[in-house]
Each structure stands twice: as C-alpha cells, then as structure tokens.
Amino acid sequence: MVCAVATATVTRHEKTRHQKAVRSSVVLKAVMAVSGLIMVGYLLAHMAGNLHVFGGAEEFNTYAADLRRIGEGLIPYGLVLWIARIVLLLSVVGHIYSAIVLSRRSHRATGKGKRYQSKSARRGVQRSYASFTMRWGGLTIFLFVLFHLMHLTWKWINPGGGYTPYDRVVLSFQNWWMVALYAVALILVCLHIRHGVWSALTTLGLNTSVRARRTLNVVAVAVAGILLIGFLLPPFSILLGLVK
Ligand code: HEM
Numbered sequence: 001m002v003c004a005v006a007t008a009t010v011t012r013h014e015k016t017r018h019q020k021a022v023r024s025s026v027v028l029k030a031v032m033a034v035s036g037l038i039m040v041g042y043l044l045a046h047m048a049g050n051l052h053v054f055g056g057a058e059e060f061n062t063y064a065a066d067l068r069r070i071g072e073g074l075i076p077y078g079l080v081l082w083i084a085r086i087v088l089l090l091s092v093v094g095h096i097y098s099a100i101v102l103s104r105r106s107h108r109a110t111g112k113g114k115r116y117q118s119k120s121a122r123r124g125v126q127r128s129y130a131s132f133t134m135r136w137g138g139l140t141i142f143l144f145v146l147f148h149l150m151h152l153t154w155k156w157i158n159p160g161g162g163y164t165p166y167d168r169v170v171l172s173f174q175n176w177w178m179v180a181l182y183a184v185a186l187i188l189v190c191l192h193i194r195h196g197v198w199s200a201l202t203t204l205g206l207n208t209s210v211r212a213r214r215t216l217n218v219v220a221v222a223v224a225g226i227l228l229i230g231f232l233l234p235p236f237s238i239l240l241g242l243v244k
Contacts, residue, residue, distance in 0.1 A: 025105060028098040033200035035091035035098075040193060040223060042088055047230035053169060053243055054234075060166040099138060137192040144185040173238035186231050194224035 052063040070080040150156040160171025172178050198220040207213050237243045
C-alpha cells in the first residue's frame with residue numbers, strides 16, 4: 001500500500017517535471033522564433049541602409065548621422081538608436097540562450113547526432129545543408145558580427161584607412177580579401193536565415209498545410225536571397241570600381 005502511494009507520487013512528480021520541461025521548451029522555441037525575426041527585421045533595414053553607398057559619400061554619411069537624429073526635438077539625441085541596440089542585444093542573448101538550452105535537451109532526449117526522422121527524405125532523416133548547420137552557422141555568425149563591429153563600429157581593424165563611415169566602407173572593400181571574407185560570412189548568414197525564417201514561422205503556427213509549407217519555403221528563400229544580394233552589392237560594386 002505504502003509502496004503504491006510512493007510510486008504514484010513519484011510518477012505524478014515526474015509527470016509534472018516532464019510537463020514543465022515541455023512547456024518551457026515551447027516558450028524557448030517561441031523566444032527563438034521572435035528574437036530571430038526581430039534580427040531579420042534589423043538585417044533588412046541595415047541592408048537597405050547600406051544601399052545609400054550608391055548615392056555617394058554625403059548621402060551615406062548623412063544617413064548614418066540621421067539614424068542618431070530620429071525624433072530630434074522630441075527625444076534625446078541617439079535615443080531611438082540606443083533603444084534599437086538594446087532590443088537587438090536582448091534578442092541576441094535570448095536567441096543564443098534558447099538555442100543552447102534546447103540543443104542540450106534535444107541531445108539528452110534523442111542521443112547525440114540523431115536527426116528528425118522524415119519519410120519524405122531519401123535517407124530517412126531530415127537533411128538540408130541549412131538545417132544541418134544551424135548550430136555551427138549560429139556560432140560563425142556570432143564571430144562574424146564581432147569582427148564586423150571591430151571593423152566598422154569600434155574601428156579597431158582598419159585595412160584601408162579612412163575616418164567617415166563612407167570612407168571606411170569604400171576603402172575596406174577595395175581589398176579583395178575583405179570582400180571574400182564578407183562574402184563567405186554573408187553566405188553562411190543567409191543559409192542560417194533561410195532555415196531560421198522557415199523554422200520561426202513554423203513555430204509561430206503558420207505551417208498548417210502543404211500549401212502553407214510551400215509558401216513558407218518561398219518566403220524563407222526570398223528573405224535570405226534578398227538579404228544576400230542586397231548585402232553583397234556594395235562590397236562587389238566597390239571592388240569592381242563602380243563606387244569610388
Ligand atoms: C557588406 C555587408 C555590410 C556592410 C557594408 C555593413 C556596414 C555597416 C556599417 C558602416 C556599420 C557602422 C554604422 C555606424 O556606426 O555608423 C555597421 C554596423 C553594424 N552592422 Fe553592418 N554591414 C554589413 C553587414 C552586416 C551583417 C550581415 C550584420 C549581421 C549579421 C551586420 C550587423 C551590424 C551591427 C550589429 C552593427 C552595429 C550597429 C550599431 O550598434 O550601431 N552588418 N554595419
């Protein structure tokens with residue numbers, strides 16, 4: 001009798017723990033999805049902003065300065081930019097934290113290296129380059145962003161010289177190795193985004209039918225493709241001498 005009560009208590013306890021873990025995994029997936037989409041929104045705006053380089057030095061430098069002047073007269077100088085930076089930083093931290101916790105749980109539950117089973121895939125497991133490289137891709141992007149900040153924001157790495165944002169961008173991308181480095185990093189960023197957008201929209205409940213799945217795939221490829229082309233245009237145009 002005592003034994004039966006104890007077993008029931010243990011089972012109930014384990015069930016509650018399991019339910020809590022499932023619930024928290026769902027929350028973490030939602031955090032990953034929302035923070036990921038915020039970062040993609042930032043990247044779309046950043047990519048569009050970079051295209052001002054085609055308008056010349058004055059337009060590009062004015063654009064960089066204007067970012068700090070949003071809401072001038074109503075709110076303190078640079079406030080909107082700082083709010084955007086804080087939201088971005090919280091998104092990065094939330095995204096990385098959720099990725100690590102979910103990845104550990106997945107390893108514990110399925111065994112290291114195991115993949116989703118899928119009848120539609122030839123080898124019986126889910127397989128696409130982008131989906132396989134999410135963890136390493138995420139780490140590479142983190143390293144790239146650190147390098148990028150050292151290059152253009154903190155100005156610690158200065159391969160071509162220059163002081164204004166326009167000069168620094170144009171003088172840097174006159175070096176082929178800088179363009180190559182950015183091109184490789186951007187391809188990895190966009191592969192991550194291609195799978196990430198699909199995954200985030202699925203987490204948010206939009207993958208409800210075969211048709212919806214096809215639409216999500218088109219949206220994910222389009223977002224990643226637009227970002228890749230938009231980000232690659234300035235470095236290659238500068239290298240080819242189209243922007244001086
Ligand atoms: C060829 C592609 C890119 C170019 C030419 C470029 C250009 C720039 C420039 C000029 C700045 C400095 C703005 C300033 O301080 O006035 C900057 C900042 C930044 N970029 Fe990029 N960027 C590129 C790609 C990317 C990518 C792919 C990411 C993210 C994965 C990224 C993330 C950032 C971040 C987080 C900042 C700091 C924003 C801030 O706090 O002010 N950039 N970028």
